[in-house]
Amino acid sequence: MEHAKEMAALGSAVQEHALSLDDFATKGHHLWVVWDGNQPIGCAALCEISPTHIELKSLRTRKAYRRKGVASQLLQFLFQKALLLGYDRMSLSTGTHEYFDAARELYIQHGFAFCLPWEGQNKTEQVEFMTREI
Template sequence: MMPDYRIIADDLTGPEIAALLRLHLDEMHQWSPPESVHAMPIERLRQPDVTFFSAWDGERLAACGAIKHLADDHGEVKSMRADPDYRGKGAGKAILLRLLDEAAKRGYRRVSLETGRPEPFLPARRLYESHGFTECPPFADYTEDPFSICMTKTL
């Protein structure tokens, strides 16, 4: 049975979120060359154009994710990460659904994201595909990169 996650807007001050974002950045650098890592550091995620959410299973942090404002009709999913203990347990899905709900509330017509192409990113790509994301050309400041894949979803 999947936990019933409590999802909150997160101010990125807790030690649990800092640790999960450190893991996120470490894994991105493990799986991709530095020029292909587009994960935002915690300081950047605190900026006003980013809204950050965390999913909790009781007192345990299960996952996190953010939505970045690109334009009045376009948002970007950032910093999607499930704690290793919560991978495959619906935590990432819960965050993604919250981000899509936030995008719809803002009136975005499209939500896009960049993720990795190497095999460790396959579960994330499958999650995005299962929610209607399809591969697209690079958007915003992204460029063609053999380690990256850009995806988008029309709302």
């Protein structure tokens, strides 16, 4: 709910990149949730682009848990999972709005670099793309 409200405030161009729960019923989609006791505090998804290339989607940490290492630990877990699943490249799209500045910093710290969109994605003023080998 927190994430949906924040994205709605940024406009429809950001919302169109969100996944629905139905998307995870298809092959090549994986979702993980981080818990603190019985409270979900973070999540991330991986979606197959090709047999060797996977997209990071929906990396999210609840506001109260941000800047405490949750997203970094989750990214390290996802790199390991992606390798185990046979992928050697991970890419992502993120917003250009200042709201996403911290996310872009995090991705750069974890080896992602800006790139052109991959097949099926379109470059817009609201979205930029990043990638890295894993």
